[in-house]
Amino acid sequence: MITKAIQITILVNDVDEAKNYYVDKLGFSVVNDMVFSSDWRYLTVAPQKDNATVFELLKAETPEQKKQVGHQAGGQVLVMFESDNIIDDYNRMKAKGVVFNGEPSEVPEGKGVGFKDLYGNQFDLYQPD
Numbered sequence: 001m002i003t004k005a006i007q008i009t010i011l012v013n014d015v016d017e018a019k020n021y022y023v024d025k026l027g028f029s030v031v032n033d034m035v036f037s038s039d040w041r042y043l044t045v046a047p048q049k050d051n052a053t054v055f056e057l058l059k060a061e062t063p064e065q066k067k068q069v070g071h072q073a074g075g076q077v078l079v080m081f082e083s084d085n086i087i088d089d090y091n092r093m094k095a096k097g098v099v100f101n102g103e104p105s106e107v108p109e110g111k112g113v114g115f116k117d118l119y120g121n122q123f124d125l126y127q128p129d
Contacts, residue, residue: 011060025096070120086127
């Protein structure tokens with residue numbers, strides 16, 4: 001039986017640029033950063049180092065992968081993140097240059113706001129009531 005999701009891969013143009021964005025602007029932690037060969041770097045980040053699910057930042061190499069950078073969910077939300085204080089997170093992230101689709105507002109059973117990563121992938125930030 002499947003018990004949990006452990007990794008989501010996000011295709012990026014530049015691994016270091018993406019790492020800096022996720023760590024410096026979103027406040028994520030680096031979970032793994034290992035180089036196995038000249039063309040294989042395994043870099044994962046997560047909102048907290050002990051998260052069950054990590055995000056692998058993988059350099060797009062093929063033409064097909066390069067087309068997907070920033071569009072992995074076809075213009076829809078790729079991932080929804082839960083916050084314990086959406087206003088503080090919104091203000092902190094916005095001050096660091098994160099592009100939001102509006103301001104936190106009431107949504108079913110909580111507050112939410114959408115934002116984009118450095119390549120245009122859509123994410124949601126949500127705080128349940």
